[in-house]
Amino acid sequence: MRAPDSEQLLVENLPDEAVGTALCTTRARGQLAGLIAARWPESRVVCCTLDAYHAQETVAVQGSYDGRLDTVCVPDFPLSPGDSGEEESGGVMDSRDAGYDLAALPTTAGGESELTRELLREAHNRLRIGGRLLVSVDNAKDSWTHDRMRELFSKVTVIPDENPTGGKSRGIVYGGTKDAPLRKQKDFSCEFAFRDRGTLLKSLSRPGVFSHRRIDPGGRALIEAMEPADGDRVLDLGCGSGVVSLAAAARGPSVTVHGVDSNPRAVECTLRGAELNGFADRVSASLTADALPPAEMLGTFDLAVGNPPYFSHQRIAGLFLAAADAALKPGGAVLMVTKQPGWFLEAMGERFDLIQSAEVRRYHVVVGVKR
Structure with missing residues (x-):
């Protein structure tokens, strides 16, 4: 099964340098999570989904990569593997050494905007200082996701799709590097x-x-x-x-x-x-x-x-x-x-x-x- 366009865009635009810990989501069978675990043999990967069926499919298709890939279906993004200390309110990781090195979130233009906004903020909170967030959206004309990323990061990189098949653009990837905790947390409940x-x-x-x-x-x-x-x-x-x-x-x-x-x-x-x-x-x-x-x-x-x-x-x-x-x-x-x-x-x-x-x-x- 081919990954959805938004997940495939992230697969094609992962950083060149190895990451120690990575957080990602899936809208299918965890293809992105499996690729990260396979590309960097020393990495620890957490694939978090809000759908028990997708979690079940990811475990069946991707396995655990000898315990390095953990697929979870929980209400909020979990701590980075190895981080067991107390968090501040809202799950903020304010230590340079605590938190994920990379978070990669595929999103869809037809998705629930409030959920996307909350997950972006949660992912930022879970990153270490210097950690990087990559977000894709399956809309080549997107501006909404770009604006949400600019609320979180002082500098946002924009990576337009270069479709290897020569077809129409599948969307955009945005990237940002965490330089400080968010000044204000928000409760979306x-x-x-x-x-x-x-x-x-x-x-x-x-x-x-x-x-x-x-x-x-x-x-x-x-x-x-x-x-x-x-x-x-x-x-x-x-x-x-x-x-x-x-x-x-x-x-x-x-x-x-x-x-x-x-x-x-x-x-x-x-x-x-x-x-x-x-x-x-x-x-x-x-x-x-x-x-x-x-x-x-x-x-x-x-x-x-x-x-x-x-x-x-x-x-x-x-x-x-x-x-x-x-x-x-x-x-x-x-x-x-x-x-x-x-x-x-x-x-x-x-x-x-x-x-x-x-x-x-x-x-x-x-x-x-x-x-």
Whole structure:
């Protein structure tokens, strides 16, 4: 599998001099991380991703290079290998010797701008003084990323694409060298409140989490359609910031909820939201690449709910249905919110009975019962 253009641009523009420690991200299978580890046999490389599936694929394809390549799926960039001292607030590394020598971040012009901005600042914080940040963007006419880099560095190098195939430009690479810690740190997380049937609930979200700063209309439709009974165990498939989990827990003092998501920030936000509302003893969450809850929870749920994304051509929706089938008790119900009910009505018939669809807030909530 070829690397996405933004990752390939970094592959082609890595520095000539060897680096001891490197931080990178991936939007595919860690091709950039694998190349860095292979090019410099003494290097230690951390590949950090906010997608458990990409992390799983990177480990499978790239391996560990005898322990020199560490692939992690965590909410924030980790410390450089060998750095174990105390950090200052915001993860700032202000020692000349602490931090990564190189950070390389592929970005896309169609990505979430707030997430890109936060990751750029996090990467700067993780660099040692004298460390270098390389950022690519798959837009030959970019100016936004350039402006963000100029906020971080006194001097920014611009490397236009020289496409070796002679085709159109694939984008731009920017570089900057850290000469001092950032003067001001910024918190991109957001706490917001919403009401469900008269109950005011607090939620926390972060860039990169689905529907950051607000409730998605599909999620609102799902909240209105679900009817957990007190004492039910509820599985929230693709929990995001946790608003559906929190609403379910608020429906009864004995309702317990487990959320699953492939994004570690979503898991973090769901757990934080549970704490904000006093539900920490009844709401849990776990990271997963396949939508399944922990093995010991399979077959124990009364209700499974999900708001699958549309961008995957129903691949993730299929994972949600398979996970619901494995997680539910016989007679348990699954609710999926969608604007494309036809696909769900057909696909759910392979696993569930008593399938029906109802319109809620211009969405369709498709319901089925576990055989």
